[in-house]
Amino acid sequence: MSSSALVSTEARLHFTQPPTDESITAAMSSSDSAAHMRDKNDRIQRGAYRPSPLGTGLFLGLRALDPFFQYQILAHGVGSSIIHKLGGQTLPQGPPLVTNSFIDQLGLSPYRLVLLTMAIGSTVKQNYWLVGISNEELPPGTAVGVSAFNTIMNSLNTLLFTCSLTSASVNGEHFPQTPLLVGTGLYAAGIIIETLSEQQRKWFKQDPANKGRCYQGGLFALSRHINYFGYTLWRTGFAVAAAGWTWGAIVAAFFAYDFNARGIPVLDAYCEKR
Numbered sequence: 001m002s003s004s005a006l007v008s009t010e011a012r013l014h015f016t017q018p019p020t021d022e023s024i025t026a027a028m029s030s031s032d033s034a035a036h037m038r039d040k041n042d043r044i045q046r047g048a049y050r051p052s053p054l055g056t057g058l059f060l061g062l063r064a065l066d067p068f069f070q071y072q073i074l075a076h077g078v079g080s081s082i083i084h085k086l087g088g089q090t091l092p093q094g095p096p097l098v099t100n101s102f103i104d105q106l107g108l109s110p111y112r113l114v115l116l117t118m119a120i121g122s123t124v125k126q127n128y129w130l131v132g133i134s135n136e137e138l139p140p141g142t143a144v145g146v147s148a149f150n151t152i153m154n155s156l157n158t159l160l161f162t163c164s165l166t167s168a169s170v171n172g173e174h175f176p177q178t179p180l181l182v183g184t185g186l187y188a189a190g191i192i193i194e195t196l197s198e199q200q201r202k203w204f205k206q207d208p209a210n211k212g213r214c215y216q217g218g219l220f221a222l223s224r225h226i227n228y229f230g231y232t233l234w235r236t237g238f239a240v241a242a243a244g245w246t247w248g249a250i251v252a253a254f255f256a257y258d259f260n261a262r263g264i265p266v267l268d269a270y271c272e273k274r
Helices: 003-016 021-041 053-076 080-085 102-106 110-133 140-162 178-205 226-273
Strands: none
Touching: 053 110, 053 140, 080 140, 102 110, 110 140, 110 178, 110 226, 140 226, 178 226
16 A cells, blocks of 8 residues: 555544554554565665765775676686586686786786676666666665675676686687677677666656656657666676576576566556656
8 A cells, every 4th residue: 555545544534433443453554564565675765865875885885896806706716716616617717818008917818808897887887877867865785785786696607707617608718709799799788778768767857847757758668667678688698798698598587587576566566656
């Protein structure tokens, strides 16, 4: 039950008949249940437009640390002990890229450098979303949880790449390879779709004349949840580039299910209440 519906129900009880213990208990139970479902399923404090310096700082800092962690996996074999304990072998590093620039100091092959760039891109995109697009409150717990989730997903990609059995690289990291080309294309398209669609919606909402209206222009004219599609697309691309077609399909299926089972119903319910 929405808060407005709950208020209306309580008002009718107050003016038409004395409230009973049962009616009060039922109303409180319904309100508590709705709040529980909102807290359980939604990761965003929708409609709560207020500063959250602690949550914002945590998110920006933790996401900024992620590329450094991915670099340790790709360049220095962090996590290789886990692969060995599971009976796997690590993929020998390919020849480092030579550009006669500061990039050479990273000591990464072209393939590994592309994967690191994908991790950096995800950080830049998400931090820009927080400070440049979203105006809603970000609680500290949510900031830590979302940051940790994205670091785990990126780490799974890079670890699977460094494992010989699961790596998308099958010929000594020679550049380019089909999974890398396809994955990079999906990644770039997804990042652009997600970022541009959310930016278009922000521009729409900045116009006072559009207050309370649902944005259906730009990329959102193609799909009501085009930004979710974009996120799923770049996550799939990253997975394909790192660990091939099977891992890419698993990641795509996971996010498609999560958005359809949780993200989209929560957002649709919020929009209907407005």
